[in-house]
Amino acid sequence: MNGQVVKRVVVAGGGSAGWMAAAALSRQLGPLLDIVLVESDEIGTVGVGESTVPTARTFNALLNLDEAEFMAATQATFKLGISFENWGEIGDRYIHSFGQIGKSTWLGHFHHFWLQAKAQGFGGDLGDYCLELKAAEQHRFHTDDNSPLNYAYHIDATLYGRYLRGKCEDKGVRRVEGKIVDVRQRSDDGFIEALVLESGEVIEGDLFIDCTGFRGLLINGALGVGFEDWGRWLPNDRAWAVQTSTDVGPGPYTRAIAHKAGWLWGIPLQRRVGNGLVFSSQFMSDEDGLRQLEQMIEGEMLIDPKLIRFCAGRRHKAWSKNCVSLGLAAGFIEPLESTSIHMIMIAIHRLLQLFPFQGCTEALSDRFNNLADDEILKIRDFIVLHYNVTERTDSPYWDHVRTTEVPDTLAHRLALFRESGHVFQAPGELFQVDSWLQVMLGQRLQPRAHHHMGRLMPPEQLRGALTDLKGNIASAVERMPTHQAFIDRYCPSPA
Ligand SMILES: Cc1cc2nc3c(=O)[nH]c(=O)nc-3n(C[C@H](O)[C@H](O)[C@H](O)COP(=O)(O)OP(=O)(O)OC[C@H]3O[C@@H](n4cnc5c(N)ncnc54)[C@H](O)[C@@H]3O)c2cc1C
Incomplete structure (x- = not known):
């Protein structure tokens, strides 16, 4: 019972997904595994995927990376959010920041105070109560061990792969250059036994991680796991x-x-x-x-x-038999909100936790797949939101995306916000209340009502509390160096 059945791990593909998987497996479970990564320079990588979300910092911690070294090596800059321009209407601009807005109470979220203030004719912009948003607007940035800023990175995708490859090789990952031309499967149960390369080399393994990009050479090509197309909601391709x-x-x-x-x-x-x-x-x-x-x-x-x-959608099962697909092989929503690298990181984390030491079983893969499904469906809804909540009527494209029926789960969130101003973050969901809120309000969706918690305070007290909050944020931002000055000091990339 204590013997380890799965020891030889073969990562197929050396794009960001492949190197991220190899880096995390070698760092966390290295002494227990033999890891080989196969990639083909001739085929190359997708070469994009440069904007991340704050979970990238958690992943870097998992790999024990030094932030300044990582940033210099990947020509990285900091990211406090996304500036959306022309979305609600041509000429509009809002920032979806990674920050928390104001101070919430046990009764409800801060925006209900703000909506009450607006109803009484004061309160300013919601963004005035968010440190990250104000810092982004003014191109300022600062981080240290005590910094409250929530941030992510912009990275060079090719340099990121190269950087992780160096870390992997230090940990004993073997890289094999070559084109995979065949996938050998066991005759009795269809489990993958080996990859055959154009050179004739055969790479045997116990667990195969398919990071071969959109083609999904193992999960789709060999195991025939299909793809659910979300083009009806997300027509960008x-x-x-x-x-x-x-x-x-x-x-x-x-x-x-x-x-x-x-x-x-x-x-x-x-x-x-x-x-x-x-x-x-x-x-x-x-x-x-x-x-x-x-x-x-x-x-x-x-x-x-x-x-x-590309095609927006997901693999029906990211993990099938002894093959776990990651990255574009597992699915892709579209680049808006930069969620793909995040999903790779979370999937790797899940794989580390559910690692099939004793063999791949349906119970393990079901658990992995259920968690992945739950997560990607919520991200899909958040992305669809951006296309549905708009007043743009200037082209057939916007008419189409604005009027397409949204998934029921999103329709419920929209009705809830329209009627009552309520927004929620479901368990295990990436996007927080303030993310939903910034996009909904930023794209001109106004609630008809809000919680009356702000009416428990006399208007002057509410005005005073909001003024203090705003003032504290403005002066914290003023004390920060510019983003460029901070990078120059902290993590300049060699010329
Ligand atoms: C237009 C676009 C924009 C994007 N922007 C973002 C973004 O801003 N933020 C974000 O988080 N994500 C983004 N993504 C997603 C992101 O690019 C991917 O999640 C990430 O790059 C991982 O890709 P991958 O490693 O799965 O695939 P790839 O980079 O395609 O790598 C596939 C690997 O498999 C190898 N391979 C394939 N076939 C064979 C074979 N037969 N033999 C040997 N090797 C083989 C290739 O050589 C390569 O090494 C974007 C994606 C697209 C399409």
């Missing part, structure tokens, strides 16, 4: 990605600028900006998408734009 030069200091936020058939991302790194025009092929041709990209980007293009095709 193309991106033109390009890197541009920059001569302005990076803002501590990702930009998401809506256009007539999708949106453009702008991810500021220390020496360049990553850009991508996301669009739906139902509403824009590839050629028009390229023209739209050229019109919207700032700075000189450093490489030729690359067209990436």
